[in-house]
Amino acid sequence: MAIQPFPRTGARPAPRVGPDRVLASRRRLLRRDSLLIASWVSVAIVIALFLADDVAAGFVSVGQTLTSLGIAAGLVGTDLLLVMLLLTARLPVIDRAYGHDRAVALHRKLGKPLLYLLLSHTGLLIAGYGMTEGINPVSEVLTLFLTVPDMPLAFMGLGLLLAVVVTSVVAVQRRFPYEAWLGIHLLAYLAVLAALPHQFSNGAVFAPGTWQRLYWLVFYLAVTGSILVFRIAVPLARSARYRLVVTGVRRAGTDAVTITMSGAGLESLSVHAGQFFLWRFLSADLWWHAHPFSLSAAPSAGVLEITVRGLGSGTRKLLTVRPGTKVVIEGPYGIFSKTVRTSERLVMVGAGIGVAPIRSLLEEADFAPGDATVILRAGRVEELYLLAEIDELCRSRGAYLYLETGPRPSDLAHWLPAASADRGFSLLSYAPALASSDVYVCGPVQWSAQVMAQARAAGVPAEAIHHERFSW
Structure with missing residues (x-):
């Protein structure tokens, strides 16, 4: 299914790269x-x-x-x-x-x-x-x-x-x-x-x-x-300088929460949407474990946000973290951000909780209305995390939003659900100007590899494909 903020028109020319x-x-x-x-x-x-x-x-x-x-x-x-x-x-x-x-x-x-x-x-x-x-x-x-x-x-x-x-x-x-x-x-x-x-x-x-x-x-x-x-x-x-502390925890799905943290002087921290930190929450049962999570919102006004899904024993404990908990950070790390952009156009593809950095990129990236496409993939509708927020951002910024839910083919040979794969859908079905776009992919390893393979087959240069590994 798809949510389109406005009708898609013919693809207008856009430069692959600007001088900067x-x-x-x-x-x-x-x-x-x-x-x-x-x-x-x-x-x-x-x-x-x-x-x-x-x-x-x-x-x-x-x-x-x-x-x-x-x-x-x-x-x-x-x-x-x-x-x-x-x-x-x-x-x-x-x-x-x-x-x-x-x-x-x-x-x-x-x-x-x-x-x-x-x-x-x-x-x-x-x-x-x-x-x-x-x-x-x-x-x-x-x-x-x-x-x-x-x-x-x-x-x-x-x-x-x-x-x-x-x-x-x-x-x-x-x-x-x-x-x-x-x-x-x-x-x-x-x-x-x-x-x-x-x-x-x-x-x-x-x-x-x-x-x-x-x-x-x-x-x-x-x-x-x-x-x-x-x-x-x-x-x-x-960590001593910015003195991060949890200020809010809100539901982001049946098994996920968004954790909001604030600190002193965060404006001086050089961080971009899409990057990740290692977060150590200083509570009795969490202080000893550093969790790698990408930002799920663009950093602003001294606030950082991450969205966490309870997939293991450690992350399930994070679902009950309380406001006031102090946080130690390592980072920011990674180049899954606007700093590696090569084109005016964007295609962002996320699966499961991998939509978190996609949401932050969507909020911070510069693009003209019609030049960004967001594709969210999940096995069930309930696993489309941050959907309401992403939908609102797409509508306000003029980005196309496509949702794909349902089981994958039995041989797992396609990143789309079986119904769409059987009809021959691919990345080009959603982004006709794919070859002149930057493609950001975040999700499970095998699934991401299939998305990136389609991008390369469609003519996207290797330097324009950006992947966030979603596993340890």
Whole structure:
């Protein structure tokens, strides 16, 4: 079904990009390229420093060759591990270039190569040392574990990293509650600390006075400082400065509420509609859990709003949060906002509680009447959250609003309900000027992927498709 504030007319020409947006897009791409180059350069530096350290002497026998290859694998793996930690350190330069979702995706992609490198590091060193000393691998492991300083910590660090990578596999991840998964991933920091001593206490690679030692010390300190500053110090400072407190809770559906918060001097907080924060509500049963939620209204007059659906044990508790509850924030994060616009036209597609950032974007974005289309998708009418507010915004701002409800096809091969999919409906059915529009998508992962695939097939450039990942 559809709600149209005014009749649709022929699509008028609209520029794909304006000069300001071209410049902003180029800067963002330049930041991405620079960060990618920097990560490869870090690996190249590690290899170069290793090769410069009289590497030929390490390849005079099979055992020494295996040992040298093992050391090289460990160095590259450690470098990638530190890059992974930087990707989730909430660095502003990374967030502005990639957005939180894409940075986390890159973090995950590095997980398996990192694990393979560190397992190769362990296996090659055991084999190389064993061949050089003339003992079997089992005896070599026992020797390393019992006689080499800091080696038990190194084995513990490898085990912790193995647990982190295994639980990141989607099929395994879904079996864990969010709290358990997050707790396991925090062990990555402990794994780095456990592995660190053996790097500096064993062998000549990190010997005092070498360039390698200086490089690794600087890299470790930079990563540690970034985590302490941007994941701990900045959130605490912002929370103390803005002093957010819950001022209102209202129903947004049968199993959802909109939480309104106010604070001191929020006007100075650089935040845009569509971005998200990590919210920590300081009540007895909620203070220990940070919830990631996008703004569901454009920030204004010292007020922030989020809309929460009770999908799990943690979010269900939020439905009963009381006015007066203090709030600690981390953020804002993400580039699901007007800052990445490339066109005068907008197509915004949301499913379930994913309509929350769509509603805030609709309120804040600049567009002419007729240049914005909103599509809301839900299994049932009751799950069209914030519908009245979105309808009012569409009518007042001149945006087209389409509602699609009903079960998906049995094979889940379409993002629309079966009735619309069978009639051949697609994104183009709702937005004829799709190819010259920015497309914002927020909803479940598989569903969002299908929407974005239709957008790409219709000719929307990759840089004009913006996705908010709606899962952990």
